[in-house]
Amino acid sequence: MSPSRFLVSIAFLAIAGSFTAVGAADADDWHDWIDAETERLYDDVVEWRRHFHRNPELSNREFETAAYIADFLRGLDMEVTTGVAHTGVIGVLEGGRPGPVVGLRADMDALPVPSRVGLPFSPDVTSEFLGDEVPVSHACGHDAHMAMLMGVARMMAERRDELPGTIKFIFQPAEEGAPPGEEGGAELMVAEGVLKNPDVDVVFGQHIWSPAPADMIGYRPGGMLAASDRFVITINGKQTHGSTPWTGVDPIAVAAQMIIGLNMIVSRQTELTKDAAVISVGRVRAGVRNNIIPESAELIGTIRTLDTDMQDKIHADIRRTVEHVALSFGATAEVDIQRGYPVTFNDPDLTEAMRPTLERVGGGRTRVMDAITGAEDFSFFANEVPGLYIAVGASPADLGPGEAAPHHTPDFRIEESAMKTGVRALANLTIDYMLAADGD
Ligand SMILES: [Zn+2]
Ligand SMILES: [Zn+2]
The missing domain is CATH 3.30.70.360 (Alpha-Beta Plaits)
Incomplete structure (x- = not known):
């Protein structure tokens, strides 16, 4: 058993048991604070998401996106590494208290799909793809993923002195696949040592999901995506x-x-x-x-x-x-x-340990979901360290069940307020995991 595996096991035990009186007060304080911060930061999260939405970039070409994120993380006084797996950005937030290293991942790339939604912040961008000039949009919602992770970064940087562990913010390029002949994405990030130094104990990721009702949290132990x-x-x-x-x-x-x-x-x-x-x-x-x-x-x-x-x-x-x-x-x-991409496998012990967190954050809208036969390269991270990947429902409020346009289509859009659930989910998973490890 490696030291990091040992730490993970300790954390599982602690989460599975109840918090001590002091630990529970500590946890309640963090939970309330995360809820308040999520509300306070929401307008910023929306603004960041709309900025990315207006300026989509294709896989391995996320140059401006990466610069924007790197500036933001440096502004939070984080140790920032750029150019990881081409355009990836890593921010390390070292807490003031000792504890585990939690990896949080958001993907960055857009798709060669036109946007027909016609919002004030809809993109008007074309890029070269396989020799053609094509319209580009964030038709998979990765703009929201980046914005939500930035929200968690801003929040956690404020209380870094009290943070019982370290967070590695992983902004990953090319989830949709690198262009032919190029390497990229999570596989290349792992090969370049993203999960090392400091060594990541556990990794969390999420996907905004237009087919599911807004604010639903979906998870599944074991094989989640194919x-x-x-x-x-x-x-x-x-x-x-x-x-x-x-x-x-x-x-x-x-x-x-x-x-x-x-x-x-x-x-x-x-x-x-x-x-x-x-x-x-x-x-x-x-x-x-x-x-x-x-x-x-x-x-x-x-x-x-x-x-x-x-x-x-x-x-x-x-x-x-x-x-x-x-x-x-x-x-x-x-x-x-x-x-191609391996099975996106949610570590069953980690999933079980974090289930109370997901249920609390989802407030009755947390579900074990059916597996998805699509694929996700988060799997490369979760093959190295225990991982948990969740889906956050984001069906637009004006549409009925089953009416939302699928991901990767020109009519794709999301209910932006669902990003609050995503921010809360990632922040709470992080804190609960750390506090459990801290209790021992
Ligand atoms: Zn996609
Ligand atoms: Zn996606």
């Missing part, structure tokens, strides 16, 4: 005239059987009561004209899993299915599986 892997299958047959298929090997017929075989993996061979999984073929490519049986065919698709053992098994199932279906036709096939 691993996203890509596969490319190449089927090699034997080209011939379309009138005499018996003189060749038809890769299109093989591909058709293979798609059925792939669909049998999740439906027939996967323990679905444990967790969900998805295999989707997204592109089929073969042939040129009606009377030629081509030489080869290609299938490209995505694999989504919420459990790493299941992920490994599904990869093996795909390889076996591809190889043997091809063999049964006298064809050959290769499959290339490229691992």
Whole structure:
């Protein structure tokens, strides 16, 4: 057990038990103060969010965004590191009392999606993306993530002398994926040592979530968001005239059987009561004209899993299915599986320990949510240290249930006041975790 793991275990025990009389008073004081500060800072949080919303930047190009954040953190008298994983910014707030190091993460990038919302602070920005000039907007809500984390930073900097631990504020670029040929995001941040010096004991993150009612807090122990892997299958047959298929090997017929075989993996061979999984073929490519049986065919698709053992098994199932279906036709096939973001895994002990905090902050609107088959690169942090990732509902108040535009679409918008819940959630998770560790 590493020292940091040991500290985490101590914290779990302390949180799971009750605070001592002094500890409880201390906790109540912090909780009340966080609520008051959240109200007091709300106009600033909105202003920061609108600034980012008006000035969106694509993945690995968050130059102005990074400069704005770095200036802000320096203004709070923090130790600031810039240029981490290209445009990432780290602020370290060392508390006046000893205690654990809590990592808080917000992602920074916008998307090549136009905004059709038409608010006074809607963006009018284009950027170069894959060789084209495209409109850009914060269509995933990362503008809100940065603003909320800045709110927590401003708040905690005020009481740094009493803070029982250290907070590492992690502003992360390129969550949506670095441009082709570039590295970036959480994976690169971890490789560059973001979780070291001081060593992070635990990491919290959140996503504003337009499909859920405003102020709902959603969490899930274990797999919260899926691993996203890509596969490319190449089927090699034997080209011939379309009138005499018996003189060749038809890769299109093989591909058709293979798609059925792939669909049998999740439906027939996967323990679905444990967790969900998805295999989707997204592109089929073969042939040129009606009377030629081509030489080869290609299938490209995505694999989504919420459990790493299941992920490994599904990869093996795909390889076996591809190889043997091809063999049964006298064809050959290769499959290339490229691992993308891992499962975003909420440490079950940490999640259980922080559940009372989430329930208190959510005030009756905290829910265990269904897993999401989308992916999130917060997973790279949570693979290194215990992590907890939550969703904060932000469906616009003027829309009915199910009417909010999904993330990544031009009509995407959020209920801004939900950012209060996000600020309170991150601040309370931090303080409760620290106070529990402090009690021992
Ligand atoms: Zn996104
Ligand atoms: Zn996002």
